[in-house]
Amino acid sequence: MNILVTGATGFLGKKLSQDLLNEGHTLYLLARNEKKASDLLHSFAEKHRKQVHILLGDVSKKGLGVSENDWGQLSQKIDAMYHIAAYLSFDPAQKPQTYEVNVEGTKNTLQFAEAISSPRFIYVSTAYTIGTETEGKEALYNPERSFVNNYEETKCLAEHVVFSYSDKMEIIIVRPSIIIGDSKTGEADTTFGLYGLLKGLRVLKRRASRADGWENQKYRILVDVDVNSNLVPVDYVSSVLVAALTHGEHKEIYHATNPVPPTQQLVVDCIKEVLDFPNLVPVPFETDELLSEEEKAFNASMSLFHSYWKRSISFPNDNTKKLLQKVGQSELQMDKEMLIGIMSGFQKQTVLT
Ligand SMILES: NC(=O)c1ccc[n+]([C@@H]2O[C@H](COP(=O)([O-])OP(=O)(O)OC[C@H]3O[C@@H](n4cnc5c(N)ncnc54)[C@H](OP(=O)(O)O)[C@@H]3O)[C@@H](O)[C@H]2O)c1
Known part of the structure; x- marks a missing residue:
């Protein structure tokens, strides 16, 4: 075509x-x-x-x-x-x-x-x-x-x-939903969404790790750990778009979303592992007045995302499931290993550049 x-x-x-x-x-x-x-x-x-x-x-x-x-x-x-x-x-x-x-x-x-x-x-x-x-x-x-x-x-x-x-x-x-890197290579040419957070945390860690005894210091990030984060790999989104070319139906809407999205707890756990940032601690939004000036500044820089970190949203994907079935594919299944792989791919790329 x-x-x-x-x-x-x-x-x-x-x-x-x-x-x-x-x-x-x-x-x-x-x-x-x-x-x-x-x-x-x-x-x-x-x-x-x-x-x-x-x-x-x-x-x-x-x-x-x-x-x-x-x-x-x-x-x-x-x-x-x-x-x-x-x-x-x-x-x-x-x-x-x-x-x-x-x-x-x-x-x-x-x-x-x-x-x-x-x-x-x-x-x-x-x-x-x-x-x-x-x-x-x-x-x-x-x-x-x-x-x-x-x-x-x-x-x-x-x-x-x-x-x-x-x-x-x-x-x-x-x-x-929130597009992240390729599920196989981790490649992600973007600074949007999750990558804004990763970049911000990497800068925070770099700055904080210059101080003596930094490994005993906690760095608190405001986030509701029970809330889901609907992360979806770019190759999955592309596969839905390719399927829609030949099998998509007129006036139909397809959610290219994650049917089993990770909790923010899992996302933070993966970030800690990938950025080697064990002293990062997720804390509830209500604790914001207890933060240090440095933590306040960091969390303020993430405030554009806060509304997404406070509520889980359900995105039914029946249309997409049917669409993918027609081309012999199934809906996304993302586990911790895949998420770590995707984040590690990004970390490798940005460390090189
Ligand atoms: N990234 C996500 O998490 C996410 C999630 C849900 C939906 N989406 C949607 O997915 C689509 C792609 O997102 P993305 O992450 O790939 O964004 P992106 O990396 O910022 O790419 C945006 C593209 O739009 C082009 N563009 C912007 N203004 C233009 C203009 N006036 N004329 C021609 N081209 C223009 C850009 O061209 P230049 O390269 O010249 O800037 C670039 O090619 C968007 O429609 C977005 O709303 C993205």
């Missing part, structure tokens, strides 16, 4: 592009940064490069800002589009950019899909369009709900924009 992908230079987009190339598809990758696009192209094996066409463009522009020549070449030629590009920021100060890329960018990409007559449009959303609630469903959420941040809200609004095109093309939504 001829497939157009937005966001291919990103964490998930790279993995998906590689998987689609392995399946023999021809790819049209929309990228806004020429250098990143060239690096991406060269990251593919030479035998695959002739299957790849780079389109320079920007989803926040009308017509995606692609040249007339590219536009003409694509008309009637694309069998499916994956819209992955997004602005991943929880920062309220970045609300305008978040809206522009995630909502307006999705509108522009759908208009483009219609103009070139793409018959299928697969949108990568997030499981956290659920907002502040705790019982998820593989169906659209009412956007008149409360959200933890603008990112969640813009992704929810974008899902509605995608559904508004359902009489013009086949539309499918895939909602990943």
Whole structure:
């Protein structure tokens, strides 16, 4: 198939592009940064490069800002589009950019899909369009709900924009939870989510370990240890997206989530092991006034995540289970060993760089 992908230079987009190339598809990758696009192209094996066409463009522009020549070449030629590009920021100060890329960018990409007559449009959303609630469903959420941040809200609004095109093309939504590295290699080219926490803890440890007797000192992190953290490996998310290409159903929503997510206790245990940080201690949020200045500063820097560390959310995945069955795959099963392997992969990469 001829497939157009937005966001291919990103964490998930790279993995998906590689998987689609392995399946023999021809790819049209929309990228806004020429250098990143060239690096991406060269990251593919030479035998695959002739299957790849780079389109320079920007989803926040009308017509995606692609040249007339590219536009003409694509008309009637694309069998499916994956819209992955997004602005991943929880920062309220970045609300305008978040809206522009995630909502307006999705509108522009759908208009483009219609103009070139793409018959299928697969949108990568997030499981956290659920907002502040705790019982998820593989169906659209009412956007008149409360959200933890603008990112969640813009992704929810974008899902509605995608559904508004359902009489013009086949539309499918895939909602990943918190994406972590590859389950086999641990590779993770991202600083988002779990990796923001890992980076922060590594800096804390480096700084703290300069002090005498640091190994007897405790470093407290505010987290509810009984709450689940819905971590999902990038290769699993990509496999759901690949299955959706051929077996996804029109107007269906698929949770690419972890059916048995680890508790935060397990996540912290794995972090302690991987970062060699045994004196890290999870403590309840109510203990925050007892923290040292250093601990307060660290925990304040993680406050954007606190809402996710205080409540378990259930994400039913019946649609995804059925979808994967059709391609002979089963839902994710992630154990402690896999989680340690993924985190270790990240630690190795960042130690090298
Ligand atoms: N990471 C997660 O934990 C997670 C969880 C749930 C859902 N998701 C969703 O999964 C998708 C991929 O996430 P990710 O982690 O791979 O993000 P990422 O690494 O930040 O990649 C984002 C991609 O979007 C591109 N992009 C951003 N603004 C653009 C614009 N104006 N025009 C064209 N391209 C633009 C980026 O291009 P540049 O390389 O030029 O910046 C990059 O290729 C997103 O839709 C996200 O909402 C992610």
